[in-house]
Amino acid sequence: xxxxxxxxxxxxxxxxxxxxxxxxxxxxxxxxxxxxxxxxxxxxxxxxxxxxxxxxxxxxxxxxxxxxxxxxxxxxxxxxxxxxxxxxxxxxxxxxxxxxxxxxxxxxxxxxxxxxxxxxxxxxxxxxxxxxxxxxxxxxxxxxxxxxxxxxxxxxxxxxxxxxx
Amino acid sequence: xxxxxxxxxxxxxxxxxxxxxxxxxxxxxxxxxxxxxxxxxxxxxxxxxxxxxxxxxxxxxxxxxxxxxxxxxxxxxxxxxxxxxxxxxxxxxxxxxxxxxxxxxxxxxxxx
Amino acid sequence: xxxxxxxxxxxxxxxxxxxxxxxxxxxxxxxxxxxxxxxxxxxxxxxxxxxxxxxxxxxxxxxxxxxxxxxxxxxxxxxxxxxxxxxxx
Numbered sequence: 001x002x003x004x005x006x007x008x009x010x011x012x013x014x015x016x017x018x019x020x021x022x023x024x025x026x027x028x029x030x031x032x033x034x035x036x037x038x039x040x041x042x043x044x045x046x047x048x049x050x051x052x053x054x055x056x057x058x059x060x061x062x063x064x065x066x067x068x069x070x071x072x073x074x075x076x077x078x079x080x081x082x083x084x085x086x087x088x089x090x091x092x093x094x095x096x097x098x099x100x101x102x103x104x105x106x107x108x109x110x111x112x113x114x115x116x117x118x119x120x121x122x123x124x125x126x127x128x129x130x131x132x133x134x135x136x137x138x139x140x141x142x143x144x145x146x147x148x149x150x151x152x153x154x155x156x157x158x159x160x161x162x163x164x165x
Numbered sequence: 166x167x168x169x170x171x172x173x174x175x176x177x178x179x180x181x182x183x184x185x186x187x188x189x190x191x192x193x194x195x196x197x198x199x200x201x202x203x204x205x206x207x208x209x210x211x212x213x214x215x216x217x218x219x220x221x222x223x224x225x226x227x228x229x230x231x232x233x234x235x236x237x238x239x240x241x242x243x244x245x246x247x248x249x250x251x252x253x254x255x256x257x258x259x260x261x262x263x264x265x266x267x268x269x270x271x272x273x274x275x276x277x
Numbered sequence: 278x279x280x281x282x283x284x285x286x287x288x289x290x291x292x293x294x295x296x297x298x299x300x301x302x303x304x305x306x307x308x309x310x311x312x313x314x315x316x317x318x319x320x321x322x323x324x325x326x327x328x329x330x331x332x333x334x335x336x337x338x339x340x341x342x343x344x345x346x347x348x349x350x351x352x353x354x355x356x357x358x359x360x361x362x363x364x365x366x
Contacts, residue, residue: 023234075184075211078203082191091200093270114247115210120202121247122254123273132273134199134254141270166279175282178327182286182293185320189293192300192316198309201300205316213323216286220326223279227333234338235326238345242319245349249315252356257308259360 006045011037049104053161060159070116070151077118081137092138093122096131096145100153103128105160112152119144166226177219184212196265198257199272206250214239283331287324294320311355318348 005011011034018033019025041048054060081089100106106128110121113133123132138144191204221235258272294317301313322344329337 017237020234020237023232071207071211075207078191078207079184079187082187082195082204082208086194086196089195089200089267091197091265091268093268093272095270110251111244111247114206114250115243118203120199120206120250120254122199122251123258125273134202136200136203138269171279175279178282178286178330181323182289182327185323186289186293186296188316189296189320192313193296198306198312201309201312205312205319209316209319213319213326216323216326220330223330223333224335228335232335238322238342241342241345241349245345249349249352249356252353252360253308253312253315256311256356256359257306260306260308262306262308 005038005041007041007048007050009051010048011041013037014040049107051104052102054159055161056159059155063155063159067112067116067152074116074118078136081118088137090137090139092135092141094119094133094135094138094141094144096133096148097129098131098153100157101128102160105156109152109156113148116152119148170222170226174219174222177215177222181212181215181219184208184215186212188212197268198262199254199264199268202250202254206246210242210246213242280331283327287327287331290320290324290327294324307359311352311359315348315352318344318351322348 014037015030015033018036019029022029098106098109100109106124110124110131113119113121113131118136118138119133121131122134124130125132133144133148135144185208188204188207188209191208192201195201195204217235217239221232224232224235264272297313297317297320301310301317304310304313322341325337325341325344329335329341
């Protein structure tokens, strides 16, 4: 079973992507999408990251909602900073220690940080223990580190089954 | 087309293009590369996402059945914008671009 | 109303693209220019989607999707080249 369907969730995602791409839903396209998903997963299986088990599905949905809310709020802040006076900006590089070990969850965290509160993830140390952020307006660096850890890292660690370092 | 739908589409379009404009203004007037990175990754992505949602609503009404494939582009943009920002900032750190003197903290060198 | 709003949005997006081109011409470093090109790609995508709404034609979807994919691949390729091209020297 495991050998014939190596990444079942990825296969379903690819099927849904195919149905969205052709923008119709019927049995033929469903079968074609399943076949494409199955063959792509087999061809590219070596390059796919393994996704850890989701421990709390409801928590994941709530977390996605929270991230979208944060994206909108972060954009309003960026609008205010971009159109405001340049002398008020306080850009800074901040090093955030991360506890997440799993590669997939770590890249999720980096993407969320880039899309949300006025920060871009600019680098990851080679031992995967420190994330370098660049903030557009950081009055207090410790506050930013605490916010990233409590708002995104702790929920991700709770939602996905992965070990802390 | 019902009035409320037209109003919703227009609101999405105007909000979206204003966000894209803010991203472009940020790209043009902020002082150094790392601050300029913020405009395109956040504002432009959200702006184009809003435009695509307006297009989705419009075509759902126009063709009469649900048209979800604009969601694909929106999803793709939201997934790829952080990745390209990350790669560009790594390249910028390696090229040692100039920073504004107000920046606190240091970018990393190559050996990290 | 929709037609006027689409025209207005096209104007706004054109202004945004002009600002991107200004940064592309001026940009002191190479990464600035790559960033400006990336933004230009995304704004062109939005302009094409608006054009599709104006003509009420679904055909422009594929063009927009291709521009999104090619823009991302191009940015990543140039970024990688900048990152590893220096190491070879």
